[in-house]
Amino acid sequence: MLYNPDFNCTEFGTIKNTAGSNNFVLSVKTWIERTGAIGIRSKAGRYGGTYAHRDIAYHFGMWISPKFQLLLVKEYQRLKTEEQRLLGWSAKRELSKINYRIHTDAIKQNLIPMEVTPMQASIIYANEADVLNVAMFGMTAKQWREANPEQKGNIRDYATINELICLSNMENLNAVFIEQNMTQRERLVKLNQIAIHQMSILESGDNQNRELLK
Numbered sequence: 001m002l003y004n005p006d007f008n009c010t011e012f013g014t015i016k017n018t019a020g021s022n023n024f025v026l027s028v029k030t031w032i033e034r035t036g037a038i039g040i041r042s043k044a045g046r047y048g049g050t051y052a053h054r055d056i057a058y059h060f061g062m063w064i065s066p067k068f069q070l071l072l073v074k075e076y077q078r079l080k081t082e083e084q085r086l087l088g089w090s091a092k093r094e095l096s097k098i099n100y101r102i103h104t105d106a107i108k109q110n111l112i113p114m115e116v117t118p119m120q121a122s123i124i125y126a127n128e129a130d131v132l133n134v135a136m137f138g139m140t141a142k143q144w145r146e147a148n149p150e151q152k153g154n155i156r157d158y159a160t161i162n163e164l165i166c167l168s169n170m171e172n173l174n175a176v177f178i179e180q181n182m183t184q185r186e187r188l189v190k191l192n193q194i195a196i197h198q199m200s201i202l203e204s205g206d207n208q209n210r211e212l213l214k
Contacts, residue, residue: 008035131184132170135191136163162202166195 011034018024028042028050039053052060062069130140137144137155144155151158159167170191177187 004036004038006036007038011035127184128174128178131188132167132174132191135170135188136167136195162199165202166198169198170194 015026015031015034019026028040031037032041039056040050041052042048042050058072062072130142133140133144133155137159139147139155141155145151156164156167173194174187174191177190182190
């Protein structure tokens with residue numbers, strides 16, 4: 001069987017064939033002894049009872065109560081919907097990390113002087129992250145937090161898939177621009193032009209796909 005290779009299928013067949021008779025009785029103890037079942041057990045005594053694996057308990061509950069079956073199905077559907085939502089959020093965050101290493105390595109190699117403190121280095125990294133934020137969203141991370149004090153996380157947590165794809169591409173391009181010794185102002189203007197161009201293409205493609213689905 002699926003989870004119990006030692007399950008006695010022959011005995012199970014015998015029990016199944018006699019289960020419809022009027023005098024059929026089968027205790028949990030007998031079921032375990034005859035079939036070698038491991039998903040259910042019975043304990044005698046003051047704190048005893050019958051305990052089963054949740055899969056078996058669900059099936060038993062659905063057998064005795066149609067209402068329980070409906071509630072279980074609805075809850076399963078709700079959990080699957082929530083799972084898809086969480087997976088979508090995770091995918092968005094992973095997209096934003098695709099070129100992160102390339103971007104930060106370019107900053108480290110070209111913009112951070114030797115023998116700086118970790119605090120100084122973090123300021124440089126944050127400044128470069130805001131170059132991308134301004135090019136994409138028109139504001140820095142600090143400006144977004146000040147404009148959205150009730151929101152948790154950061155500006156990129158609320159970006160769309162298309163925006164994160166564009167940001168990922170921009171991180172890679174910014175790394176190239178840094179290695180070409182372009183000034184921050186030049187890079188910001190160039191990246192903003194790229195963001196506008198790429199977003200227009202991505203959004204246009206989405207609109208076409210929606211039309212095809214109608």
